[in-house]
């Protein structure tokens with residue numbers, strides 16, 4: 001099989017970095033990775049992690065998904081503009097009451113998470129259609145299927161991504177192109193740190209007392225614990241993504257976190273849409289102690305299974 005050219009966006013940290021490194025270090029050398037980032041001053045962690053693949057199976061390039069010219073320049077710099085696998089990963093989060101967010105902040109989230117993907121495809125899709133080959137892989141989120149308290153705009157941006165892809169997938173089929181949405185739950189990356197820090201320093205004066213209290217004492221208070229108990233690593237998500245890229249018949253949707261799937265299943269279990277909303281409401285407002293205890297229990301189980309794995313014993 002010929003080596004496949006892979007372009008990944010947002011490789012300065014997190015999932016993008018982990019995926020670029022994993023694919024570039026593929027033992028069978030099946031990929032040539034174009035690992036892109038908007039700010040090349042941030043390339044050191046990727047260079048370090050890439051090791052010997054740097055300059056061989058991994059090249060670092062500048063690409064800002066909010067800048068059409070930067071996308072064009074990057075794609076033009078790739079031999080024959082050939083991109084066999086596009087991984088649209090660049091993205092950002094935003095949490096908090098909407099009363100305390102500016103429209104400009106919200107627009108930046110939509111511009112990055114949704115229009116970023118649209119800009120990439122406007123440049124890359126015509127080539128893929130002409131060649132009648134290509135795989136478009138999008139790092140979406142469980143929030144592309146289901147909204148979560150105080151993530152209104154972020155969830156909207158990922159819903160936009162999912163709606164766009166669901167529509168495009170039908171046309172793509174005609175051109176023998178594949179489209180896959182990767183849907184991680186919480187992942188411990190810079191995303192989590194940035195979002196939490198911004199949330200902690202958010203000016204909540206525009207919100208009523210009850211909302212501000214809910215955000216601070218329920219959402220932010222539980223945030224770290226949710227990531228510690230249910231969170232995956234970027235490497236774990238990268239491993240799932242590679243499997244999807246290598247699959248003979250890649251699925252349209254793939255959730256990476258089995259601990260999270262019980263929540264998303266609620267969405268499909270009730271066509272009226274009330275079940276997930278009522279369940280989340282009860283978890284947050286009525287059974288918060290049980291919810292918190294369950295998270296602690298999961299954290300303990302995962303810690304124990306990792307510990308026994310570290311000691312050389314397979315986890316139970």
Ligand SMILES: NC(=O)C1=CN([C@@H]2O[C@H](COP(=O)(O)OP(=O)(O)OC[C@H]3O[C@@H](n4cnc5c(N)ncnc54)[C@H](OP(=O)(O)O)[C@@H]3O)[C@@H](O)[C@H]2O)C=CC1
Nearest residue numbers: 010012013014015038064065090091141186187189190191
């Ligand atoms: N972490 C999580 O819990 C989850 C994350 N996701 C999704 O995974 C993807 C990767 O996030 P993750 O690795 O967690 O977070 P990181 O913050 O570690 O990585 C995000 C990457 O996107 C880049 N980026 C942001 N804006 C732009 C832009 N305009 N052009 C190009 N690159 C840009 C960042 O660059 P810079 O360093 O310059 O800011 C960074 O490289 C995102 O789409 C996110 O929505 C999905 C589910 C859960």
Ligand SMILES: CC1=C(/C=C/C(C)=C/C=C/C(C)=C/C=O)C(C)(C)CCC1
Nearest residue numbers: 141142143148149185186226280283284
């Ligand atoms: C599980 C759960 C909660 C929080 C989930 C979180 C915080 C998920 C984060 C997902 C991310 C960060 C996805 C990124 O794309 C709530 C609403 C507190 C209560 C109900 C159950």
